[in-house]
Amino acid sequence: MKLLRPDIDPVRDKFAQARLELSSALIEREDEIDLVLTALVANEHVLLVGPPGCGKSLLLDSVLSWTGGTKFSILLTKFTTVEEVMGPVSLAALKEDKYLRITSGKLPEAEFAYLDEVFKASSAILNTLLRMLNERVYDAGDGVARPVPLKLCLAASNEWASPDTGKELAAIADRFLLRKTVAPIRSQAGRQKLLWTRDHAPRLSTTITPAEVGQARLWALTLPWADDAKDALEIVLKELAKEGVQPGDRRQFKTSGWSRRSPT
Ligand SMILES: Nc1ncnc2c1ncn2[C@@H]1O[C@H](COP(=O)(O)OP(=O)(O)OP(=O)(O)O)[C@@H](O)[C@H]1O
Ligand SMILES: [Mg+2]
Structure with a gap:
């Protein structure tokens, strides 16, 4: 099937508008905005790493609020349980000798996800994430790999994984094709805007559906x-x-x- 890209394209206009609205609110975050919007079209995951308070959550939350579809967002700590991310084990299924999780509202059912402090997650969560991010499947523990609808996983951290933090974190970092260090605001004008603007939250005048994202992806594929x-x-x-x-x-x-x- 040949897809013709029309000159007037409402989906492309929505991306352009969101890019404009995000960059007019977020100071010196043009590269990060492009990275995240491109990731959305490319069906790839993004990891932003930077010091506390440099606008990572403001950007990632804003992009998540722009997308329609099913979403999941969590701030991970070493105490976060698998249940909080993947859903509780079904007691009804256990009574029938089956091990299944009730995944509604949790990561296995999300099309768009934001995992804050991703490297703080426990090994059990990291191991499940590895496969979910890469192969887009989830095994609830019964050995059946079920496809997940995940299109984009956004993640943030204050530090990069290093050889000292072990192979597990390096493997998770590797699952994010798009990774970027976020630097504090550098320019004097940017600093003034930060200091003297009371509200930095972007106001997005549109939303985008998973179907529209899929359409943008198909058109992008036709680019030579x-x-x-x-x-x-x-x-x-x-x-x-x-x-x-x-x-x-x-x-x-x-x-x-x-x-x-x-x-x-
Ligand atoms: N580049 C920026 N543009 C606009 N506002 C900013 C920027 N950087 C920081 N801020 C302001 O600082 C607040 C804190 O930013 P945010 O919570 O997004 O930081 P963070 O990088 O997620 O920090 P942490 O690593 O602690 O989670 C924002 O709500 C905003 O008011
Ligand atoms: Mg944050």
């Missing part, structure tokens, strides 16, 4: 990769290799898909 863009990506990968940064094959492959959706 120009030869010079391909060369540029290969140069970037070679330059990174010279600096000792060697993204894995999965990350390289996914990056070529994501770049197609990027607005810049």
